Amino acid sequence: MAERRGKGAGEARSDPRGKSGMLRVKMVLLGSSGVGKSSLALRFSKDDFKDSAPTVGCAYLTQLVCLHDATLRFEIWDTAGQEKYHSVTPLYYRGAQAALIVYDISNRESFMRAQLWLKELEKQYVPGETVVGLVANKSDLSSSRQVSLQEGRSLAENKGLLFMETSAKSGNQVSELLLDIAHRVKLSSREDKGLAEWREADCVDMHREGRPRPLSSCCLTIGL
Amino acid sequence: MEKEHQEIEQPKAVRCCDLPSNCDANQTGSVEVPATISQDNPDAGELDCGIEDPFPCKGDDAAITSTNGLSEPQGAEGEGAPASALSDGTAGEADGLSKPEGAAADEDDPPENVSDSASTDNTLEDSNEFMVTVLARGGLEDQADGTPSALSEAGGPAQGPAPSHRDEDVTAESWRRHRKHVFVLSEAGKPIYSRYGNEEALSSTMGVMMALVSFVQSGDNTIRSIYSDEHTVVFVQQGPLVLVSVSCSRQSEQQLRSELLYVYRQIVSMLTQASITRIFERKKNYDLRRLLAGSEKILDGLLNLVDSDPSFLLSAVHCLPLASSLRDSLSQILQKAITPNLVFSILIAKNQLLTIVQEKTVIEDARLEPADLHLLLNLIGASSAFQAGEIWTPICLPLFNPDCYFYAYISYLDPPECTVCLLLLSTDKEAFYAVAECKRKIDEGMRTQNALRSIARAQSYSASQVGVSDLRHFMYKPFDVPDNHRQLTQFTSPEMEAPYSSEEERMRLLDLYRYLHSRIHSSSRPLKLIYHVAERETLLAWVTSKFELYTCFSPLVTKASAINAITKLLRWIKKEEDRLFIRNPPKYSTTPNPSKSSRGGKGGSDRQDTTDNGFLSLL
Known part of the structure; x- marks a missing residue:
C-alpha cells in the first residue's frame, strides 16, 4: 500500500527484528466525543492515563503486541469524535484491519451513536477482513451506568463483533481487549506470508519496558 | 486639566430611562447621554448618535502630534528627531505631566493607573437602563431582571479564568464582573459560543444582541458598538455569524474588533468559511455548536492568549x-x-x-x-x-x-x-x-x-541586557526586515520582569500598551509619538515608517533620558537583529520528482519551473 511506505520503511529500518516477522495492523478508534478513545489509545500504547483535551483531527500511536506465534505492530488511529471531523474520518478508517467502536457506559447517547458508527463502518469494510470491536468504556463509572452490560453484549452478538467492557482510567480489561483483537486480526489474516517467519526469540525480552522513545513501540506482556 | 476632567465625570446622574430605542440624535450630542452607539454609516440611519469622544483630548498625555485642538494629526515630527518634536511641540503641557505621581494619578480609578482614561469619558452610567429599555421594546421583557447585566455596570478588575466557567451561573455577580465577554451567535440568534457561562443559559441574552443587530439593520445600517461608562460593546458581523465583545477592559473599539476577528478566524480555521456559509444557506437556524463541540477550549485558549500575548495586538x-x-x-x-x-x-x-x-x-x-x-x-x-x-x-x-x-x-x-x-x-x-x-x-x-x-x-532576554537604565520593557516591531520583503511580520520583546512578574502587573502593563496602541492607531486622530506618564511607570510609543516601538520606563525617567534610551535601544536592536528575528526564511521546492534524500541546503530552492499540483488545487 503506497500510503504506508514512508512510515513502514522508516520504522522497519530502525527495528532490529526486521519486518519479516511482524504483522502491521491498522486499527482505528471510533465513537462520539468524550467516550475515552484517546484515553484508551494512551493505555494501549503507554499504559498511562491523563485527562485529555478533545482530540484534534486524529492522533497516531503505535504499539507492539506479541502473541505466542506472532508479533503485531498496531498502528492506532485515534480519531476525534467531534462532528466537524466526521467528513474526514473515512480518511482514517480506510484500509483498517481493526476498528473499535467505543461508547461510554454512563452516556446513553454515546451508545446510540456507536450504532450509527457501526452502520457507517459496515458500508466500508468487507466482512471477515476487518475485525470490529464494540468497546464499552468507563466501566469505573458503573454507579452512573446508563447502558447495561447485556445491551452492549447483545448488540455485539447480533453483529458478530468482539465485545469488551473496559476502563481506560483504571486500565481494567484494556490489555485483554488489545490481545483479543490481536488474536482475531491474526486469524483473519492467516494467508499473510510474514507470519510463518516469525521468530520466537523476539518475544523473550518483551517484559522490559519499551525503549525511551515514546513514538517507538513497547510490548505488552502476555501470559498466553 | 485634571479638575475639569473630574467635573465632567461628575454629572452621572442624568437618567434616560425613557430613551427611545432609536436613541435620539439630539440627546446623544450632549454630555448627558447614557450610551453611545456608533455605526458604519452614521448618515444613513436615524440612529445617528455616534459621538464617540465628546472630550477629544484630555491632555493628560503629552500627545505630541496633535496636542489639544491641533487638527492635523500626522504633522509634527519626522522619524529622525523625536527629541526635538517632544521639546517643541508640547513643552509646556508635558512639563506638568512628566511628574510621575502628581498630575497623573487619577483618583477615581486606582486599579487602572492610567492618567488619561479617554474611553471612560464619553459616556455616563445607566447603560443598563438603556439596555432594559431596548429589551422591553424588543418584546423580551423576561430578560429585564437578570440577563441584561451583561451590559450593565460591573467593571471589576480582571479575573482569572474560572476553572469550570462553562458551568458558571450567568445571573451571578461574578459572571457580570468578567473583564471581557465574548459571544458568538448565528444570524438566527442561536448561541454558538460564550466565553463564560453556558450558551444555552445565555440564549435569551444573545437573542437581545441579535435584536439589536437586526433593529439597526432594518434601518439599512450596521451596528458597530455601544458605549456605556463601564463597558464597550462591539459587534462584528462575518457572513452568517455575529460576534459580540462586551468589555470593561477599556480597549479601543478597533482592538476589540480585531480580537473578534481572531475568534471568527479560529472558527473558520476549524470549519472553513465556505462550509459555514453553506451550512447556514441550507438551514438558517442550524446549531453550529454541533460542529464546534469539543473546540470550546481552543476558543477559550485563544481569548486568554489575546489578553495576555501582545502578538495579537501587534499582529506580528x-x-x-x-x-x-x-x-x-x-x-x-x-x-x-x-x-x-x-x-x-x-x-x-x-x-x-x-x-x-x-x-x-x-x-x-x-x-x-x-x-x-x-x-x-x-x-x-x-x-x-x-x-x-x-x-x-x-x-x-x-x-x-x-x-x-x-x-x-x-x-x-x-x-x-x-x-x-x-x-x-x-x-x-x-x-x-x-x-x-x-x-x-x-x-x-x-x-x-x-x-x-x-x-x-x-x-528570551531581559531588558537589562540592553544596558539602558530605567528601561523596563519594550516591544519593537520592524515593518520591513531588510532583504526580507513580504516576510512574516515579527516583533521582539524581552521577558516581563519585576515589577511585572505577577499576573496582575503584567496585565496592567499590557493594558498600558494597549492604551498607547489605541492612541497611536486611533482612526480619527492617529499619533506618531506619545509620551505617557502613568502612575507607576512612564511609557513612550513611537511609530515611524520603519518600525513601531513601545517602551516602558521607570517613573523617574525624564523625557530627555527616555529619548536617549530609545536611541540606545534602537542601536542595540540593530546589533542583535540576526538573533532576534528570522532574517532569511529559507525555502524548498517539493517538486514531484525530486531526489529528495540528497536535496538540502540551498539546493532545495533552486528549481522553480515545476508547479505543485497539490498547492494549486487549493486555490
Whole structure:
C-alpha cells in the first residue's frame, strides 16, 4: 500500500527484528466525543492515563503486541469524535484491519451513536477482513451506568463483533481487549506470508519496558 | 486639566430611562447621554448618535502630534528627531505631566493607573437602563431582571479564568464582573459560543444582541458598538455569524474588533468559511455548536492568549531569540526533510517561532500571515492531546485561503517534556505516512546536531541586557526586515520582569500598551509619538515608517533620558537583529520528482519551473 511506505520503511529500518516477522495492523478508534478513545489509545500504547483535551483531527500511536506465534505492530488511529471531523474520518478508517467502536457506559447517547458508527463502518469494510470491536468504556463509572452490560453484549452478538467492557482510567480489561483483537486480526489474516517467519526469540525480552522513545513501540506482556 | 476632567465625570446622574430605542440624535450630542452607539454609516440611519469622544483630548498625555485642538494629526515630527518634536511641540503641557505621581494619578480609578482614561469619558452610567429599555421594546421583557447585566455596570478588575466557567451561573455577580465577554451567535440568534457561562443559559441574552443587530439593520445600517461608562460593546458581523465583545477592559473599539476577528478566524480555521456559509444557506437556524463541540477550549485558549500575548495586538509573530547559525542549521534540517505537497515546515518552542521554511511556489503567490500562525500556535497550545502521539488534522488558514483545508502534521520532538513542536503542513490529505517520515528525518537531523539541547538553552532576554537604565520593557516591531520583503511580520520583546512578574502587573502593563496602541492607531486622530506618564511607570510609543516601538520606563525617567534610551535601544536592536528575528526564511521546492534524500541546503530552492499540483488545487 503506497500510503504506508514512508512510515513502514522508516520504522522497519530502525527495528532490529526486521519486518519479516511482524504483522502491521491498522486499527482505528471510533465513537462520539468524550467516550475515552484517546484515553484508551494512551493505555494501549503507554499504559498511562491523563485527562485529555478533545482530540484534534486524529492522533497516531503505535504499539507492539506479541502473541505466542506472532508479533503485531498496531498502528492506532485515534480519531476525534467531534462532528466537524466526521467528513474526514473515512480518511482514517480506510484500509483498517481493526476498528473499535467505543461508547461510554454512563452516556446513553454515546451508545446510540456507536450504532450509527457501526452502520457507517459496515458500508466500508468487507466482512471477515476487518475485525470490529464494540468497546464499552468507563466501566469505573458503573454507579452512573446508563447502558447495561447485556445491551452492549447483545448488540455485539447480533453483529458478530468482539465485545469488551473496559476502563481506560483504571486500565481494567484494556490489555485483554488489545490481545483479543490481536488474536482475531491474526486469524483473519492467516494467508499473510510474514507470519510463518516469525521468530520466537523476539518475544523473550518483551517484559522490559519499551525503549525511551515514546513514538517507538513497547510490548505488552502476555501470559498466553 | 485634571479638575475639569473630574467635573465632567461628575454629572452621572442624568437618567434616560425613557430613551427611545432609536436613541435620539439630539440627546446623544450632549454630555448627558447614557450610551453611545456608533455605526458604519452614521448618515444613513436615524440612529445617528455616534459621538464617540465628546472630550477629544484630555491632555493628560503629552500627545505630541496633535496636542489639544491641533487638527492635523500626522504633522509634527519626522522619524529622525523625536527629541526635538517632544521639546517643541508640547513643552509646556508635558512639563506638568512628566511628574510621575502628581498630575497623573487619577483618583477615581486606582486599579487602572492610567492618567488619561479617554474611553471612560464619553459616556455616563445607566447603560443598563438603556439596555432594559431596548429589551422591553424588543418584546423580551423576561430578560429585564437578570440577563441584561451583561451590559450593565460591573467593571471589576480582571479575573482569572474560572476553572469550570462553562458551568458558571450567568445571573451571578461574578459572571457580570468578567473583564471581557465574548459571544458568538448565528444570524438566527442561536448561541454558538460564550466565553463564560453556558450558551444555552445565555440564549435569551444573545437573542437581545441579535435584536439589536437586526433593529439597526432594518434601518439599512450596521451596528458597530455601544458605549456605556463601564463597558464597550462591539459587534462584528462575518457572513452568517455575529460576534459580540462586551468589555470593561477599556480597549479601543478597533482592538476589540480585531480580537473578534481572531475568534471568527479560529472558527473558520476549524470549519472553513465556505462550509459555514453553506451550512447556514441550507438551514438558517442550524446549531453550529454541533460542529464546534469539543473546540470550546481552543476558543477559550485563544481569548486568554489575546489578553495576555501582545502578538495579537501587534499582529506580528514573536520568535525565540536564537544564534543565527543555530537557526540556520534548524532551517536546513527542515529543508532536507521534504515530500511532495509539503508547503510549510514550522518549528515552535515555548509558544514562539523557532524557524519556518516554505515551499517556494507558495511564497511567491501568498505568504503566511501572522494571524494564521497565531491560530496555529493557539491550536497547539490549547490541545494537550498533541502530546500523546502524532496528529494529522485538517486545518484551514483563513487569511491564506478561508475556504480550503491544509493537512497539518503536529508532533513534539522532545517527549515527554513536549516543548519543541514540529508542524508540517501539506495539501495532500493522504500524505500522512510521507509527512511522518519527514518528521523521522527531522528527528534524526536534530539528534546528530544535538539541536534539541541548544534549543532548550535558548531563552528570551531581559531588558537589562540592553544596558539602558530605567528601561523596563519594550516591544519593537520592524515593518520591513531588510532583504526580507513580504516576510512574516515579527516583533521582539524581552521577558516581563519585576515589577511585572505577577499576573496582575503584567496585565496592567499590557493594558498600558494597549492604551498607547489605541492612541497611536486611533482612526480619527492617529499619533506618531506619545509620551505617557502613568502612575507607576512612564511609557513612550513611537511609530515611524520603519518600525513601531513601545517602551516602558521607570517613573523617574525624564523625557530627555527616555529619548536617549530609545536611541540606545534602537542601536542595540540593530546589533542583535540576526538573533532576534528570522532574517532569511529559507525555502524548498517539493517538486514531484525530486531526489529528495540528497536535496538540502540551498539546493532545495533552486528549481522553480515545476508547479505543485497539490498547492494549486487549493486555490
